[in-house]
Amino acid sequence: MEVLVVGAGAMGRWAGETLTTEFEIAFADRDATAAASAADDVGGRTVALDTDETFDAVCLAVPITAAEAAIEAHANRADRAMIDVTGVMEGPVAAMRAYLPDRERVSLHPLFAPENAPGNVAAVVDATGPVTDAVLDEIGDAGNHVFETDPDEHDSAMETVQAGAHTAVLAYALAAEDVREEFATPVSEVLADLVGTVTDGTPRVYREIQESFEGADDVADAARRIADADGDAFEELYDEAGRRHRGEETDS
Known part of the structure; x- marks a missing residue:
């Protein structure tokens, strides 16, 4: 064949x-x-x-x-x-x-x-x-x-695992200041590795993903909620993030 x-x-x-x-x-x-x-x-x-x-x-x-x-x-x-x-x-x-x-x-x-x-x-x-x-x-x-x-499940998933994930990684890269390597934390090291993975490609591929799938706005909205939160409001968002990660029900 x-x-x-x-x-x-x-x-x-x-x-x-x-x-x-x-x-x-x-x-x-x-x-x-x-x-x-x-x-x-x-x-x-x-x-x-x-x-x-x-x-x-x-x-x-x-x-x-x-x-x-x-x-x-x-x-x-x-x-x-x-x-x-x-x-x-x-x-x-x-x-x-x-x-x-x-x-x-x-x-x-x-x-x-x-x-x-x-x-x-x-x-x-x-x-x-x-x-x-x-x-x-x-x-x-x-x-x-x-x-x-099926097509709907796949395309909906791409809003999270591609459009949303890429937005979060690129936003971190654009917001991060240049600091000495000694200041790196386990979290920042992982993020830096992800930035390297995402940016070691061609913009056209990532542009097409962003134009084809929603998800970027949800990440931007979540970042704004975190930036605006303080005290108990931040702790509630932190707890909500953990519950989402564990697959537990949330109020939002």
């Missing part, structure tokens, strides 16, 4: 490398040099973005904002299945249902940067079959933990 991977960036390369045991890989990207490099790494080949060829499966590894348009553009190249690894699910799943109603459809979100693989992979298995089963098996065999979800 052959898979066309659309997008030769980091996540497209991860998809090609992960699937290469079971599938033959072809890459298409508007950057022909990037496509050729990715293909060379997995022993695959390249095709033009507007190729007339068809494939057993098409795997879309494009930016979040390009996902739905890419599904429409490449639907006729997927003989049996389409998979996306774009990082958002509600829109892509709806688009795949519309443009590939009689084919296998799976939306995946690897919850890690490729250099940190393997890890957790969220999956909406919308229409299963032998091709997508083989894809999921390959991802699992590479050491990843694939777990099923």
Whole structure:
């Protein structure tokens, strides 16, 4: 079986490398040099973005904002299945249902940067079959933990684990003063490491996450509540934070 991977960036390369045991890989990207490099790494080949060829499966590894348009553009190249690894699910799943109603459809979100693989992979298995089963098996065999979800649960979770978390880390980085290393505390050291993780990437990826998912305003509102609180009010917020972390019910 052959898979066309659309997008030769980091996540497209991860998809090609992960699937290469079971599938033959072809890459298409508007950057022909990037496509050729990715293909060379997995022993695959390249095709033009507007190729007339068809494939057993098409795997879309494009930016979040390009996902739905890419599904429409490449639907006729997927003989049996389409998979996306774009990082958002509600829109892509709806688009795949519309443009590939009689084919296998799976939306995946690897919850890690490729250099940190393997890890957790969220999956909406919308229409299963032998091709997508083989894809999921390959991802699992590479050491990843694939777990099923639905588009609403996934996209809601991203408001917390991506948009909210990134906002908190970047806000700390922007607010922090330059201090001697000797002043570091266990908490500040962890935060500094997180700043390094978040900022050791490309702004475009994080921009798309912020534009695609809510969550930043909730973090800003919580920070303002803490900044404005004193005495008993602060202690109540501190206790509420602990209860939330333990999964206990809160009044707010």
